[in-house]
Amino acid sequence: MKSNYNYTSEFILESGEKLDGITITYSDYGPVDAERTIWVCHALSGTSEVLDWWAGLFGNKQLFDPKQDRIICANVLGSCYGTTGAQDFEKPLEFPLVTIKDMVKAHQLLADHLNLSKIDLLIGASLGGQQAVEWAVTNPDFVNGLILIATNASHSPYARAFNEVQRLALQADQTFGDKNGGQNGLKAARAIAMMSYRSYTDFSLKQSEKEPKADDFKSASYVRYQGEKFVNRFNAYAYYYLSKAMDSHDVLRGRSGSYESVLKEIKARTLVIGIDSDTLFPIEEQRFLHKNIPESEYGLIESAHGHDSFLIDYDKLNILIRNFLRQEPIGKIVEAKSETKTLLKRKINYLI
DSSP: OEEEEEEEOOOOOOSEEESSSHHHEEEEOOOOOOOEEEEOOOTTTOOOOOHHTTTTTTTTTTSSSSTSEEEEEOOOOOSSSSSSSSSGGSSSSGSSSOHHHHHHHHHHHHHHHHTSSSSSSSEEEEEHHHHHHHHHOOOGBBBSSSEEESOOOOOHHHHHHHHHHHHHHHHHHHTTTTTTOOHHHHHHHHHHHHHHHHHHHHHHHHSSSSOOSOOOOHHHHHHHHHHHHHHOOOOOHHHHHHHHHHHHHHHHOSSSSSSHHHTTTTOSSEEEETTOOOSSSOOOHHHHHHHHHEEEEOOOOSSSGGGGGGGHHHHHHEEEEEEEHTTOOOOOEEEEEHHHHHHHHHEEEHHO
């Protein structure tokens, strides 16, 4: 189920720098001869074990079921869950810059190794969606169906600045650069990131105080906890390089024409999903994808949870994706609505 593919030839990165071979860790679930092959591109801190982290969509009796579907997810180049990354270097900061294009190049090598000439569905959210967009442009004949969630054609100046702030936190840790260093910096960086993964409304609903106080607030405790928890499962250098890779995302780089003309090269039938409370990947970016990918439909999720909604609001994702897969007309905009506004109104009234 979980395997390593060792590519022993020289791997040339987009920058021109070279790696002396790479290892790609991947998970391959379900029957090889399944009627449907699905490839999942994971987000920044994800693993290849998609049944664990996207259990609301993938798993037994879920929308994508390994008893019926072949499901493949590969850990990205630069990560710390088996695939080659900075943690494999004695001096981690000597690891070269990896871009989204490099990740897709590695994915394609694995697909060739698995003898896949075409996949039925390519799905990704956030950084995973960036990979999926790039792959569908790079090799349009390889992808039959495409689902893009909370992602974009080029990473925005705002989001790049947010990533830089996190890297500044990493670099402020005096141990950053040592083989196993940067843990305190990683804790701070992840705490910062939570501000972009969730929303004002989400914090208001979940982190408000029951009684007025002057210190030791729930929201402060929450982001500290998220940072501490993250250090136990991730690597500071992987975080540094993967945030750089996210910043690199731009489907126009290295191509002639315009964003509009490049996106028109995508042949796959496509569903683009936006989240109305997402400030990191605002819905204008998904609408732009929908407008310029020829055979695409657009779905909107209304949610309090911000960018992380793709990991939380499974019921809404299931509605949109199921209709898309059934080829039922969902119109230009399908709203998967929630009771968030009512809940927030009650909460605000209580606080007042």
